[in-house]
Amino acid sequence: xxxxxxxPRYLITVTGKKLTVTCSQNMNHEYMSWYRQxxxxxxxxxxxSMNVEVTDKxxxxxxxxxxxxxxxxxxxxxxSPSPNQTSLYFCASSLxxxxxxxxxxxxxxxxxx
Amino acid sequence: GNSxxxxxxxxxxxxxxFLTINCTYTATGxxxxxxYVQYPGEGLQLLLKATKADxxxxxxxxxxxxxxxxxxxxxxxxxxxxxxxxxxxxALSGDNxxxxxxxGPGTRxxxxx
Numbered sequence: 001x002x003x004x005x006x007x008p009r010y011l012i013t014v015t016g017k018k019l020t021v022t023c024s025q026n027m028n029h030e031y032m033s034w035y036r037q038x039x040x041x042x043x044x045x046x047x048x049s050m051n052v053e054v055t056d057k058x059x060x061x062x063x064x065x066x067x068x069x070x071x072x073x074x075x076x077x078x079x080s081p082s083p084n085q086t087s088l089y090f091c092a093s094s095l096x097x098x099x100x101x102x103x104x105x106x107x108x109x110x111x112x113x
Numbered sequence: 114g115n116s117x118x119x120x121x122x123x124x125x126x127x128x129x130x131f132l133t134i135n136c137t138y139t140a141t142g143x144x145x146x147x148x149y150v151q152y153p154g155e156g157l158q159l160l161l162k163a164t165k166a167d168x169x170x171x172x173x174x175x176x177x178x179x180x181x182x183x184x185x186x187x188x189x190x191x192x193x194x195x196x197x198x199x200x201x202x203x204a205l206s207g208d209n210x211x212x213x214x215x216x217g218p219g220t221r222x223x224x225x226x
Binding site: 042098099101103107 | 145149157159216217
């Protein structure tokens, strides 16, 4: 089944403890992206990657890192999480870019206390 | 910059009612337009898209027509079902990179039996 897989689905952590949210897609998509979804603020892009080893900042990149060492994986790294990073996170991929339509993962609900 | 405006929800309808969710956009050039749907507890799914003026996107009984003269992409369905209850997002892509892709705020639809 064609899909984007994120892990974990739920995570509660403490301020300052480094964490990684994994994202993997099995559709051979070139383009991958991370979004966060917050009530009243909608979906905002954190980072995106047009291809292996090519990443760029989205609208809200502060406090996040990403890497794209291989086509299928695009992990999101929070080096020192803070409470304002409590959110619902989505990984998404598309064949060539947003114009070809996104496939989204099921989401990761992160709580930083 | 690019932006998307959607009608505020929530929208509550009875089963078999006609649905319209308004979406208007502001963009330079000729963006591609999308509707995504988010069911409870899930990631977003691409519902339909249109890439040029006068195109009609359709899927699962939903339709939307790209109207450049009114900068609109309203979502319609002739007869809604309880299973259509979800949040609907209008979106546009100004190009195939990340920075010109914008989601609207979302419209929550509840369909009552």
